[in-house]
Amino acid sequence: MIDPIVRRPGSGGIRWSTGKALALSTLTGLATYSIGLLSNRDAAYKASNSSILRDRTVVPKYGAKAELDKALPEIREFMGEDGITTDPEELERHGFSSWSTYNIDTRPIAVAFPKTTEEVSKMAKICHKYHLPIIGYSGGTSLEGHFSATEGGVCVDFVHMDKVLDIHVEDLDVVVQPSVGWQELNEVLKEKNLFFPPDPGPGAKIGGMVGTGCSGTNASRYGTMRENVLNLTVVLADGTIIKTRQRPRKSSAGYDLTRLFIGSEGTLGLVTEATLKLTVLPEQTRVAIAPFESIRDAASCVAKIMATGLQVGALELLDDVQMKVVNDAGDQARKYDEKPTLFLKFSGSPAGVKEQIEKVQTIAKETKARSFDFARNDKEGADLWSARKEALWSMIASQQNENDGVWNTDMAVPLSKLPMIIEEAKAKMDKTGVLASIVAHAGDGNFHNIILYNKNDPAEKAMVEQAVHELVQRAIELDGTCTGEHGVGLVKKKYLVEELGEDTLGLMKKIKMAIDPLDIMNPGKIFDFEVAK
């Protein structure tokens, strides 16, 4: 049954379409397909039919310039003249990112700078009334077009909401606003002998980190954002303020709304406050690097370490190309062996760290490491780790001219499949002839292909896109994912249906429609609705 149109009474002249909207998904039928290595069991679920998930479709109509003109004075009434701007420079700054794999031509039509949850709520009510899209913005370091303004709308920059509100040392948690950066937070927490483990790209802030469900190098030991957030305060599309959960470390009190918002990329609401789980700083942290003749040897070292159950702090793999790029960037104190190299972090008590290093050193020898250097103090550790930290930057530094684009891919596969897909990725990129390196969070089965290509050469761009697409398909075949930590954004929407199937995606859409029926919260991200023409 096609439940025709969801009509809502208009406000300010905006109306939901009153024509004969058609649920295109039900007209076109469901693409059935089989997926390489997946069992029949799995393949069947990806193509089944559902009455619940496909009985409605939304026909969003978004407010534009005319509606903004009505909204502006209402918003300025409580946020002041500086609370929202239409300055073209600000629109550009909030709608384009040179970091992102993908940019689009449209920009937000206003940028707001709220100072409190209540301001965000009041503003959302007004945007809701005029059907103006709302796009959250904190660090702006997203790689997949997460804050691209596909439908114009109001970008909400949390720059003024950057406070650490409460540190509960004995409870091992902290309450923060969305524009607190993870690096700045850890500076504050250091004095309390605590830290917040997730460590994505430099510059990332809590709001965006919740949005993408990100992680970083510490995840294999300490988990991702999903394991390190206790509760969230969220403003929904109509301005409703909810708090997902109280502050105990464990709870079985109803649906896990906290995790529903983590990774929802701003499509379900704006996070205005977060309580984060903290970890006591390890007594000691030591770093080691071990170059190998081949990726396979390095991977076999990782597998053996994982099989011991040793809780290594971080297990990072850089390929030969990446090591060469690091050397070429020339800002390192030393020259590295230009071979696939493992970067390892050990943490715990001095005796525990010593024991871990000895065990890993033995495994490294068994798996034919060319050498095994470990830092005896923090300074040496920082020097050794810097090559890992500078991986992306050194790729960017190697850009020859302004046409060069950097594409930082992100896939994850079950642990045992990582060496196979990394080798395939290298072979595929070699064929394209572009410069491409591999950086992997090997303890998580998560890896990035950092690709340098001429973004103004349509043929080269298409070739790279095709290679990435094939790689993603391969990750999915191996029971992996199109994104381990960067999120879907604009760029990976097309892969998500290949990964999860129509019905699983249908369930996500159903939830989205239930919470944000006007589709004003960061529209066009994660999935598209089948909009009637």
Place this chain on the structure above:
Amino acid sequence: MIDPIVRRPGSGGIRWSTGKALALSTLTGLATYSIGLLSNRDAAYKASNSSILRDRTVVPKYGAKAELDKALPEIREFMGEDGITTDPEELERHGFSSWSTYNIDTRPIAVAFPKTTEEVSKMAKICHKYHLPIIGYSGGTSLEGHFSATEGGVCVDFVHMDKVLDIHVEDLDVVVQPSVGWQELNEVLKEKNLFFPPDPGPGAKIGGMVGTGCSGTNASRYGTMRENVLNLTVVLADGTIIKTRQRPRKSSAGYDLTRLFIGSEGTLGLVTEATLKLTVLPEQTRVAIAPFESIRDAASCVAKIMATGLQVGALELLDDVQMKVVNDAGDQARKYDEKPTLFLKFSGSPAGVKEQIEKVQTIAKETKARSFDFARNDKEGADLWSARKEALWSMIASQQNENDGVWNTDMAVPLSKLPMIIEEAKAKMDKTGVLASIVAHAGDGNFHNIILYNKNDPAEKAMVEQAVHELVQRAIELDGTCTGEHGVGLVKKKYLVEELGEDTLGLMKKIKMAIDPLDIMNPGKIFDFEVAK
């Protein structure tokens, strides 16, 4: 066909469908209340109004005997004569539990025994057609009335779906069916040097463990179900089969549906398959116990251990009453000091375990432990730990007559609030005069009051209920939760709104309505819909 009546209240009274449903929540207005220690910031959110969350209500109508008579032959067509039964003994066995804090008078009207996900799907389609409620059943060890058949319906016993389907040793995960018990699973995994950490009550099975989002004594170190499940295969209300996620250890691919189902208590779908994260068995595990003069001393020991960041395997606290009950039960090899006692587990390499024990021993001395006994081998460890393991059983054994009921409460608070609330709990229970002990997962701020009372004495029952209610309110005041691991079920619905507020609960209901518009999946659990009379 019975149609759910859905109506949008509000000016103009736009109707989404036909019928006379009334959204009682909008008629009665919203209760506003203030909550003790919560900040004004939080209190405000609990009482705000929402247009999105309250614009619809459902009026479920459930199929009964007449509809079952139509469904039975259709179900038997593919599940066989034995696939579904109406035998009164089976109905009783699947609708009543002597473990549960709460039982009701109604029973399921049929019990089904599916063998595959496909059978579950086909059966759900038929139940959906006839609006027959569907209630999942695996271990039957739930404490809060989770499988009580509030509206009759079909209990789905997964007894035949008890297989370990795939063990991926190198990927550190396992694929299981819902009736695999955690204890049996760990027997199988032991051979592979692996284990699955969540350890709730004996007899619990994966299906129910996903449902309640449970945990156990290992959670402070290894996390709860929420941190240890990679993906789920779920049959939705209309028979749609979805798989929430692929199998990598990390993913940012869209909404976190896995966690949405974990803790949803069967109200959103039936889990028919789960991929679980595994952990390598520690080389060594040692156990220690330390009695203290007071709960406060024991708690201060816990706080100091937590502040060191030591990853103790388990940190359990039993009060003096519980220790006496253990001694009285008389099935222990030794007599314990009848004082508040910490039970600790240490795991890791032999050297690591030795170091941990020494450090904790020093802290225990500083915090005035009366003694500190640690087991030198596995046999001694099992003996020491058995008092902890037998806590609930020994309370049950102390029942004087068949009127005695056991009420096993479950609350969690931020770590620093645990000693305070435990002392208050003891004082409150002392006043009632009933036998009540405390067992706490102290490393999580989660505790249980195990209360023995005369369930057939209305006055005593009311007094205990009142004491528990006040205790829950206190936990909520302290920014805690009415359930740390047992779930909401029937019993804690009334507390959930006090804990989370109307809007947060409204968001949960909105999601429920979107996925299960007929409200046939385990109706009456977690929350009630405002049904028009």
